Amino acid sequence: DIQMTQSPSSLSASVGDRVTITCQASQDIGNFLNWYQQKPGKAPKLLIYDASDLEAGVPSRFSGSGSGTDFTFSISSLQPEDIATYYCQQYDNLPLTFGGGTKVEIK
Amino acid sequence: QVQLQESGPGLVKASGTLSLTCGVSGGSINGYYWNWIRQPPGKGLEWIGYIYNSGITKYNPSLKSRVTISLDTSKKQFSLKLSSVTAADTAVYFCARGGIVVVTAIPPNFDIWGQGTMVAVSS
Numbered sequence: 001d002i003q004m005t006q007s008p009s010s011l012s013a014s015v016g017d018r019v020t021i022t023c024q025a026s027q028d029i030g031n032f033l034n035w036y037q038q039k040p041g042k043a044p045k046l047l048i049y050d051a052s053d054l055e056a057g058v059p060s061r062f063s064g065s066g067s068g069t070d071f072t073f074s075i076s077s078l079q080p081e082d083i084a085t086y087y088c089q090q091y092d093n094l095p096l097t098f099g100g101g102t103k104v105e106i107k
Numbered sequence: 108q109v110q111l112q113e114s115g116p117g118l119v120k121a122s123g124t125l126s127l128t129c130g131v132s133g134g135s136i137n138g139y140y141w142n143w144i145r146q147p148p149g150k151g152l153e154w155i156g157y158i159y160n161s162g163i164t165k166y167n168p169s170l171k172s173r174v175t176i177s178l179d180t181s182k183k184q185f186s187l188k189l190s191s192v193t194a195a196d197t198a199v200y201f202c203a204r205g206g207i208v209v210v211t212a213i214p215p216n217f218d219i220w221g222q223g224t225m226v227a228v229s230s
Contacts, residue, residue, distance in 0.1 A: 001168075034216045043201055043220035044152065055218070087152060091213050095167040096154040 002026050002090050006099035012107045019075040021102045023066075023088035031067045032092040038101075039084045047086075048073065080106060109134035111202050111221035119196075121230050125189040129202030129221055132183070140205030140214040141185045143176060145198040146223075153198075158185055159208050192228045199223040 003026035013019050023033065031051040036044035046055045048064035051071060061076040075082055083106055088099040115127035129141070143155040156166035158176045166174045175188040189196060202221040205214025 032215075036217070043203075043223050044217070045220070046216055046218050049216045089152075089217075091215055094165055094213060095169070096214065098152040098154070100151050 001095055002029060002093055002097055004088055004090055004097050004099040006086075006088055006102050008102060009100060010103040010105065012105045013078050014107045015078055015080060017078045019078050019082075019104060021073045021086055021088075021104075023071040023073065023099050025069045025071070025090055025092075027092075028068050029090045029092035032090055033064075033066070033071050034089045034091065035062075035064050035073045036087045036089065037082075037084045038087065044087060075104075078104070078106070109204065109219050111204065111219060113200060113202050113221045113224040115224060115226070117225055118227050118229055119192055121193055121228055123192055125187070125192050125196060125200075125226055125228075127187045127200055127202075127224065127226070128184050129186070130182075130184045131204075136178070136180050136183045136185075138208050140208060141176075141178065142203045142205045142214060142217060143187045144201045144203055144217070145196075146201070147195075147198045155187065155189075155200075157205055157214060163212075165212070194228050194230070197226065197228045199225050 005024045033051045035048035038044040052064045063074050085101045085103045087101050110132045112130045119125045140157045140159045142157040158164045158178045173190045178185045201223045203217040204219040
């Protein structure tokens with residue numbers, strides 16, 4: 001299985017801050033990586049696909065980059081509605097696997 | 108727009124079989140990957156498996172011996188059965204669409220999700 005390691009596991013930032021989350025794959029996955037946002041009690045929502053492409057309707061303050069084994073997810077200006085847990089997910093090979101999640105809170 | 112809705116018992120006895128169904132509305136069931144994903148309380152996401160094209164399935168090896176996913180295109184629904192459940196199977200179970208079927212047989216993303224249903228395993 002491909003292991004996905006996210007860091008940090010949680011972070012606290014102020015409204016307007018830039019937030020960055022990293023995701024490392026245990027092997028080269030090219031750009032076969034997605035990012036999801038999950039708010040408490042809700043299903044995850046696809047934000048970024050193919051490592052850097054923004055899903056339709058997702059605000060442009062969200063972005064993703066990277067390839068191979070190292071990936072980054074950013075929120076350029078944190079908003080109160082961005083409070084959630086964020087997950088990376090690889091689709092280079094089965095079984096499909098997710099990172100452990102990063103919980104984002106407001107300071 | 109496409110919507111998914113899970114249904115099934117919220118409580119299953121240990122050693123029994125967990126059975127859930129996901130109804131698909133607002134779009135076609137053909138030509139897409141249909142997945143089950145679960146999330147234990149306070150933990151991360153685990154992909155269980157998928158089905159497409161009236162019966163082609165792939166399962167997570169960690170659950171493969173206990174999982175069956177089936178598809179009923181006439182009813183526009185797909186189902187999950189997980190046998191020999193234990194407390195470790197207590198989780199929120201999500202159904203999710205995995206994008207258009209591609210030659211690699213690997214869903215490119217999970218673009219539409221059901222709201223999820225909590226299933227507890229009792230002793």
